[in-house]
Structure formats: structure tokens, C-alpha cells
Amino acid sequence: MLPIAPGIIPFGAVMGTVSADAHMSFFQTVSMNAIVFAGASQIAAVELMKYQAAIWVVVATGLIINLRFLLYSAALSPVVQQEPFAKKLFSAFCVTDQSYAVMSAKQDKFRTNHEAVEFYIGSCVCMLIVWHSSVMAGYVFGNFAPKSISLDYAIPLSFVALLIPTLKNHKYILVAIFSSVVSLLLNDLPYRTGLMATALLGIAVAYFLTRKKGDA
Amino acid sequence: MIPQGYYWVNVLLLAIGTLAIRGSIIALSAKVKISDRLKELFTFIPAAILPAFVAPAVFFHKGAVDWVFGKERAVVLVLATILCVVTRSTLATIVFGLVALYLFTSF
Incomplete structure (x- = not known):
């Protein structure tokens, strides 16, 4: 352990x-x-x-x-x-x-x-x-x-430390950059729903980036 | 302040939902298999959701250091990210970021 x-x-x-x-x-x-x-x-x-x-x-x-x-x-x-x-x-x-x-x-x-x-x-x-x-x-x-x-700043820092090891190749990096940009654009949506929308769009991008030839 | 009722509803729902995720396949059977395609998509979840927390929190923060237009949190985050890529250390990334921001805003 x-x-x-x-x-x-x-x-x-x-x-x-x-x-x-x-x-x-x-x-x-x-x-x-x-x-x-x-x-x-x-x-x-x-x-x-x-x-x-x-x-x-x-x-x-x-x-x-x-x-x-x-x-x-x-x-x-x-x-x-x-x-x-x-x-x-x-x-x-x-x-x-x-x-x-x-x-x-x-x-x-x-x-x-x-x-x-x-x-x-x-x-x-x-x-x-x-x-x-x-x-x-x-x-x-x-x-x-x-x-x-500024203790609240530890949140973004710890999320960076969580994120970096998961970025295994350029596709993951692309999704992360996409998600950063979209989250800035959607930041004004009420009740922080922009977060959810960004996550779903990010997964959708990952879906397209990783689809194999022959898939629809 | 986080209101008490609001807090407990959120925490209880999150706890129940998380246990359901952890326990569902164990409760169902030993034979449930997740397709490789879905497994691959799951590995993109951190890349899809974590930057959505980080980017707005640091970029829209109104800072105090004029010569970086009050964006000292974004500047420090970029440096901390580079440090994290190099060291892969959670501790180093967090300590560096907090100390760097403190120094940045104190001088």
C-alpha cells in the first residue's frame, strides 16, 4: 500500500x-x-x-x-x-x-x-x-x-494532478483542450449546467476521435 | 455557507449513486462484460470533465496583480501544469501552485 x-x-x-x-x-x-x-x-x-x-x-x-x-x-x-x-x-x-x-x-x-x-x-x-x-x-x-x-486554489491544482496522468496521447489532449475552451464559452449558463454540457460534448468529441473505420 | 438541507440531499444522493455504480456489476453476476469500445470512452471522462472545472475557475477569477491583468491564477496554473507533466507528483504540483500564488500576490 x-x-x-x-x-x-x-x-x-x-x-x-x-x-x-x-x-x-x-x-x-x-x-x-x-x-x-x-x-x-x-x-x-x-x-x-x-x-x-x-x-x-x-x-x-x-x-x-x-x-x-x-x-x-x-x-x-x-x-x-x-x-x-x-x-x-x-x-x-x-x-x-x-x-x-x-x-x-x-x-x-x-x-x-x-x-x-x-x-x-x-x-x-x-x-x-x-x-x-x-x-x-x-x-x-x-x-x-x-x-x-488561497486554499480554494488547491482545487484546480489537484484536478490538474489528476488529469495529467490520464492524457495518454494526442486524442486525450485534444479532448482536454476542447473541454477547457467550451467550458469558458458556456460559463454563463445558469446553475453551473455549463459543466455538464461541456462534459457531454467532450465525451462526444472523444467518441468521434476514437471511432474505427467502418463505423457509422 | 452551504445550507444544511441542500448539503445533505446532495451528499446522500451522491453516496447512493456512487455505491450503485460500485456495486451494480458485483450484484448482477460474474459474467457481465463491458465492451472495449465503452471502456475506451470511459478513459476519456477525466479529460472531458476536469478541465471544465479548472478553466473557468482560474480564467474568470478576478485577481489582484495588475501586470498580468489580474490573471495570476491562470499564469500559476500553466506553470503548475508544466511541473506536473515533468514530475507527475500530486504533492509537488499542489504545494508549488499554492506557494507560487502566495508569492505572486504578496509582492
């Missing part, structure tokens, strides 16, 4: 810090963390709620960000089928980029599915501990940091 902690700790700290910056209570911060447990969507939700975006925009944006979990869940599904319900539920709840990465890196080392699940659950518990403690540390920092430091 240690190799992935450097990616989680600063991100958790940003989550805690921006929650404090948005005047969320400690209880609000901790409970959102406990029941959603998906960093990027939480930070996005806090950012949108600060501007009182429409509820459907907040929820739909968060869910689009979390849609990638569907892929991880599909990979995990055959491994956990023989386990009791509680373990299945816990395994599903702990699906994250990191738990998936750790699991797939070790895939060949397990003799049985049960052994893989035991390992997976162990790494999820580590993840939960690291994530919750870094968010709490960030929350404390956010409340005590001098006002001259």
Missing part, C-alpha cells in the same frame, strides 16, 4: 482543506467522506455546492466522475462472487482507483479467489485509514492556515 500513499495523502488533505474553506462543519466533512468515499467527486461536489449549483448538477457531475468505478467493479465481480454478502458489500464500497491498481498489480500471485479477496480487503482497510486521516489533517490545516493563502 505504501507506494500509492503519496497520491492519496495530498489529495485527502486538499479534500479536508477545501471543506474547511467552504465552512463545512467537521461532522459534515467526516460523514461525507465516510459515505461517499470518492475523492474527486467529493471535491467537485463541494466546489459546486459553494456556488449553490442545482442538485441534479451536483449529483450528476459527481456520478459521471465516478462512472469509471463500473470498470473496476466488473473486474472485481468474478473474484468476490463466492463471498458472503457483507464482504461483497464492503468490497464494492471500497472500489477506488488505488484499490483497483493494487489488486490488478498482484493478480497473478493469488492461488484462490478467496486469497485475493482477503488481500483486497486488507488493502481497502489501509486505504480507508490513510484517506480519513489525511482528510482530517487537511480540515484542521484549513481552519488554522493564514487567510493570505
Whole structure:
């Protein structure tokens, strides 16, 4: 688990810090963390709620960000089928980029599915501990940091750090540039609906960029 | 301030929806397969949605540094992006950005 902690700790700290910056209570911060447990969507939700975006925009944006979990869940599904319900539920709840990465890196080392699940659950518990403690540390920092430091600026910075590793070739870079420009043009749409429109247009562009010859 | 009722409705719906995404295929069966085409499209989601948060937030921010027309947040973001491409470090990107913006606006 240690190799992935450097990616989680600063991100958790940003989550805690921006929650404090948005005047969320400690209880609000901790409970959102406990029941959603998906960093990027939480930070996005806090950012949108600060501007009182429409509820459907907040929820739909968060869910689009979390849609990638569907892929991880599909990979995990055959491994956990023989386990009791509680373990299945816990395994599903702990699906994250990191738990998936750790699991797939070790895939060949397990003799049985049960052994893989035991390992997976162990790494999820580590993840939960690291994530919750870094968010709490960030929350404390956010409340005590001098006002001259623009903590809200940590949101765009952390999103850049999330985005860059996903830009695998020029098609991804094109989509990112397209999305930047369109989001500026659509910024005046009410209740931050421009965000949703930009995301859908961006996916549409990706669809055209990646279509194979012979497709309609 | 975020109103309490509004906050909890958003958080609960987000929590339920996220668990549904995480659990749906596990609950359905071991045999559900996602097509490669859809998998490929999923990998474009960050590129489609993250810049839509970042670009307006930094570009339309009214800054205080006159010689960059109040766009110091955009300037620092470009530098932080370059640093991120080079180092691939979340920590370095965030710390550099916050410190650079602080220095930029203090002098």
C-alpha cells in the first residue's frame, strides 16, 4: 500500500482543506467522506455546492466522475462472487482507483479467489485509514492556515494532478483542450449546467476521435 | 455557507449513486462484460470533465496583480501544469501552485 500513499495523502488533505474553506462543519466533512468515499467527486461536489449549483448538477457531475468505478467493479465481480454478502458489500464500497491498481498489480500471485479477496480487503482497510486521516489533517490545516493563502486554489491544482496522468496521447489532449475552451464559452449558463454540457460534448468529441473505420 | 438541507440531499444522493455504480456489476453476476469500445470512452471522462472545472475557475477569477491583468491564477496554473507533466507528483504540483500564488500576490 505504501507506494500509492503519496497520491492519496495530498489529495485527502486538499479534500479536508477545501471543506474547511467552504465552512463545512467537521461532522459534515467526516460523514461525507465516510459515505461517499470518492475523492474527486467529493471535491467537485463541494466546489459546486459553494456556488449553490442545482442538485441534479451536483449529483450528476459527481456520478459521471465516478462512472469509471463500473470498470473496476466488473473486474472485481468474478473474484468476490463466492463471498458472503457483507464482504461483497464492503468490497464494492471500497472500489477506488488505488484499490483497483493494487489488486490488478498482484493478480497473478493469488492461488484462490478467496486469497485475493482477503488481500483486497486488507488493502481497502489501509486505504480507508490513510484517506480519513489525511482528510482530517487537511480540515484542521484549513481552519488554522493564514487567510493570505488561497486554499480554494488547491482545487484546480489537484484536478490538474489528476488529469495529467490520464492524457495518454494526442486524442486525450485534444479532448482536454476542447473541454477547457467550451467550458469558458458556456460559463454563463445558469446553475453551473455549463459543466455538464461541456462534459457531454467532450465525451462526444472523444467518441468521434476514437471511432474505427467502418463505423457509422 | 452551504445550507444544511441542500448539503445533505446532495451528499446522500451522491453516496447512493456512487455505491450503485460500485456495486451494480458485483450484484448482477460474474459474467457481465463491458465492451472495449465503452471502456475506451470511459478513459476519456477525466479529460472531458476536469478541465471544465479548472478553466473557468482560474480564467474568470478576478485577481489582484495588475501586470498580468489580474490573471495570476491562470499564469500559476500553466506553470503548475508544466511541473506536473515533468514530475507527475500530486504533492509537488499542489504545494508549488499554492506557494507560487502566495508569492505572486504578496509582492
